[in-house]
Amino acid sequence: MAPKSNFSKEEELLLQDFGRGLSAKSSAIFYFHAFIVSTVPLYLFSNIQQMFICENAILFGIGTIVSMYFISFAYKNNKFELKHKIAQKRGDGVSAEIHAAVADMDGNKKVSKKEKDERILWRKNEVAEAESIQLAVFNTNATFLAILIFLAFLIFKNYAPTPNYAISIFVASGLTALFSTSSQN
Amino acid sequence: MKCVLCLVALFAFFSNAVIADDTTAKLILIKEVLNDIITEGNDLSVQYSLFNIGDGPATDVELADSDFHESEFELVSGMTSVKWERIGANSNVSHVVVVKPLKASAFNSTSAVVQYVASEGAEPTFGFSDELGELSIISATEYKRLHASHVWEWFLFSVFCIPSLLLPYLLHFTSKSKYNALSAKKKH
Numbered sequence: 001m002a003p004k005s006n007f008s009k010e011e012e013l014l015l016q017d018f019g020r021g022l023s024a025k026s027s028a029i030f031y032f033h034a035f036i037v038s039t040v041p042l043y044l045f046s047n048i049q050q051m052f053i054c055e056n057a058i059l060f061g062i063g064t065i066v067s068m069y070f071i072s073f074a075y076k077n078n079k080f081e082l083k084h085k086i087a088q089k090r091g092d093g094v095s096a097e098i099h100a101a102v103a104d105m106d107g108n109k110k111v112s113k114k115e116k117d118e119r120i121l122w123r124k125n126e127v128a129e130a131e132s133i134q135l136a137v138f139n140t141n142a143t144f145l146a147i148l149i150f151l152a153f154l155i156f157k158n159y160a161p162t163p164n165y166a167i168s169i170f171v172a173s174g175l176t177a178l179f180s181t182s183s184q185n
Numbered sequence: 186m187k188c189v190l191c192l193v194a195l196f197a198f199f200s201n202a203v204i205a206d207d208t209t210a211k212l213i214l215i216k217e218v219l220n221d222i223i224t225e226g227n228d229l230s231v232q233y234s235l236f237n238i239g240d241g242p243a244t245d246v247e248l249a250d251s252d253f254h255e256s257e258f259e260l261v262s263g264m265t266s267v268k269w270e271r272i273g274a275n276s277n278v279s280h281v282v283v284v285k286p287l288k289a290s291a292f293n294s295t296s297a298v299v300q301y302v303a304s305e306g307a308e309p310t311f312g313f314s315d316e317l318g319e320l321s322i323i324s325a326t327e328y329k330r331l332h333a334s335h336v337w338e339w340f341l342f343s344v345f346c347i348p349s350l351l352l353p354y355l356l357h358f359t360s361k362s363k364y365n366a367l368s369a370k371k372k373h
Contacts, residue, residue, distance in 0.1 A: 037349045040342070047338045050326045093364030096371035127360065134357040141349045161330070 022076060026133055030075040031068070037141045038067040041148055041169070048153070049161040059162065063169040070173035071144060074180035078136035081180075086135070087128035094124045140176060148172035208241030209303040210274065214248070216297050216314035219281070223320055224328040225289040228261055233297055233314065234279040235272060243272045243301040245309070248280065250297035257292070258284040272301075289324035 022030070042060055045051045053060065098120045102111050152168035159167075212235050219230040233250070237243050246269040253265055263282035272278055286292070294317035303310045323331075 033349060033353070040345045040349065043345060044338065044342055048330065048335050050330045090364045090368075092368035092371055093366075096367040097364070099371075100367075127364065131357050131360050134353040134360075138350060138353040138357065141346075141353070145346065145350075158331075 022079075026079070026129070029133060030072050030079075030137070033137045033141065034068040034071040034075065035064075037071060037144060038064045038169075038173075041145070041152075044149075045152070045161065045165050049164060051161045051165060056162070056165075059165065063165060067144075067169050067173040070177040071140060074140045074144075074177045075133075075136050077177075077180035078140055079132045082135050082139075083128045083132035086131045087124050090124055090127050090131075091120075094127055095120050098123055140180065143179060144172055144176040147175055208274070209239050209307070210237050210241050210243035210272070210301065211239035211303065212237055212243050212246070212272065212299055212301055212310075212312050214297060214299045214312055214314040216250070216294075216317065218294075218317060218320065222328065222332065223286065223292075223322045225286050225322055225324050227325075227328070228283050228285055229258075230281055230283050232279055232281045233267075234277060235269075235299065236277040237272045237274055239303065240274055241304055242274055243303060244270065244305075246270075246272055246299065246301040248297060248299050250282070252294055252297075253282070253284045257287055259287060261285055286322045289322050289327070292320045292322050294318065294320050 042053065042064070045060075046053055098116060102116060102119075105111070148168055151171055152164055156164040156168060215234045215236070217232050217234075219232055220228075223229050231250075233248055235246065235248070248267045248269075250265045253260065261283040263280065265282060267280050269278060296313040296316050299312045299314070300309050301312075302308075
């Protein structure tokens with residue numbers, strides 16, 4: 001028989017906030033950044049590898065969509081890993097912020113400790129959410145672009161442009177997604 | 186004894202005279218491409234060097250190269266048919282032709298021909314240069330892909346990466362600094 005859950009309502013809310021699910025806003029941010037980082041390398045391929053956009057539109061389209069999928073997957077994984085760590089580190093700072101905000105409020109209105117703790121928890125989640133999104137985007141984009149440039153302009157530099165693009169974009173986005181699945185305990 | 190000496194002197198005089206009359210020129214023609222990379226639309230320089238390794242001067246020297254057809258090459262400077270009145274013994278001359286390839290393709294280079302009179306009254310002698318074999322003319326696109334420096338392209342790429350790299354990091358760093366400062370203040 002499964003044991004009865006001993007989590008309080010606040011703890012359950014905390015678990016919900018720290019799950020893998022993404023809000024609509026987070027998803028929109030991730031897809032936007034995935035689109036930008038997948039299309040920026042097209043400039044390099046069109047001007048350095050002399051692959052004209054019109055002639056290679058289908059290949060570029062497929063490469064961009066596949067790359068966006070893998071990079072979004074990597075964003076989600078990285079954000080989940082980072083959020084918990086950031087929330088632990090921001091605890092003191094957020095609590096100081098909330099205490100300062102409460103102290104500035106009207107003196108007659110007393111705020112209970114429970115309400116303060118709820119505010120701290122909510123604010124900590126909000127800050128961790130925002131910071132983990134930004135840091136996940138940065139880490140994932142840096143990894144993807146570094147691998148892509150290394151493959152396309154060093155390893156496969158003398159290959160024909162079409163296989164160079166296809167291999168580089170798929171391997172770079174695939175490796176970025178793969179690295180994001182590692183958990184650092 | 187005196188007769189023998191006279192005969193020997195006469196023989197030496199006439200043998201030298203015969204040798205002096207028997208001087209012939211011998212020309213060696215070397216054809217070489219001065220470019221490392223041959224590109225469509227860029228100048229291609231070909232140098233022809235004539236060396237006279239014979240004892241006598243070469244006269245009425247004519248050099249001709251029929252490799253560079255008008256349909257495939259545009260003549261920029263120099264001539265593909267050149268004449269020299271005389272090339273002295275143990276001397277050399279050179280001539281450079283600059284052409285511009287109009288098509289990117291493999292190009293089969295054959296020998297240039299030199300015609301000259303090796304000695305006075307002799308029939309014209311023909312000589313051929315070395316054959317350069319098949320030369321590869323790459324397109325302007327391929328040349329840019331392989332050999333251009335692309336500094337400007339890399340600079341613009343780094344600018345385009347700002348929204349993807351610099352902005353997210355700055356936002357994270359700003360928030361991190363703010364809460365680290367609050368945390369440090371609380372501890373004190």
